[in-house]
Amino acid sequence: MYFAALLARTEDGWEASDTELDDVETLSDLTDLAQEASVDEDTVLVYIEQEDAWFGILRVDGEEDPRIYVSDASAAARSSYGEILLTDELLGREPGAEDEIAALEELVDLDGTEDDDPDGSASSSASSATTTDRTTTRDADTDSDPDSHSASDSDSVPAGPIGELGILADFGVSEKDLLTLRTDALTEIADALGAAEVLEAVR
Known part of the structure; x- marks a missing residue:
């Protein structure tokens, strides 16, 4: 409150x-x-x-x-x-530091598909699915609690x-x-x- x-x-x-x-x-x-x-x-x-x-x-x-x-x-x-x-x-901290962290997190969330392997390997697909599930869960938690923030913010x-x-x-x-x-x-x-x-x- x-x-x-x-x-x-x-x-x-x-x-x-x-x-x-x-x-x-x-x-x-x-x-x-x-x-x-x-x-x-x-x-x-x-x-x-x-x-x-x-x-x-x-x-x-x-x-x-x-x-x-x-x-x-x-x-x-x-x-x-x-x-x-x-x-x-x-x-x-330097101005814009949070933006840089967010950009790095976005890169980590990419599925890792290479240009010469358009379908991606099974392992990369699995990694992508795991990442997507994790991201979805995090977003759901944030939506359900407006005061919740990622660990990187508070750490x-x-x-x-x-x-x-x-x-x-x-x-x-x-x-x-x-x-x-x-x-x-x-x-x-x-x-x-x-x-x-x-x-x-x-x-």
Whole structure:
């Protein structure tokens, strides 16, 4: 179960709203959502939580690049919303690395038929059938669970927190404090921001 909320700082304090992520597919989409809620280009925080698994914070300050913190990268990597926050830059890998991996996997899935053997050998046909069965099973599993991803996606993602530990330091949430937050972290964050009451009104 997911919960997402948006906190926007104004001259009179914080404004809170619950956030629907159905139309959010990329980090750019999420950043645009935050910027649209910004008042005079002030700070906006987007909080995403998967119950008992992980939470993530996206911070947008005007036109500056978004800042991100994720409490458990490996858990988030198995989530469609978590993948939005886990950018190549955050994971320290070259942009497009996932595309290269997908291309290699596609090559492995080919049946291996040679140009001079149009029918292919029995062994290659058997290999093709096995590969096809495996691919079909994998696709079926993915279709049945929108948060499921292949092992290659999660294997390259480290366990534990990732991102900017000082993302809320100027609001009184130190790096140490952030690392100790687990489930329902938003309540403690809102308390530190002085936004507990406005948050409670939208929950």
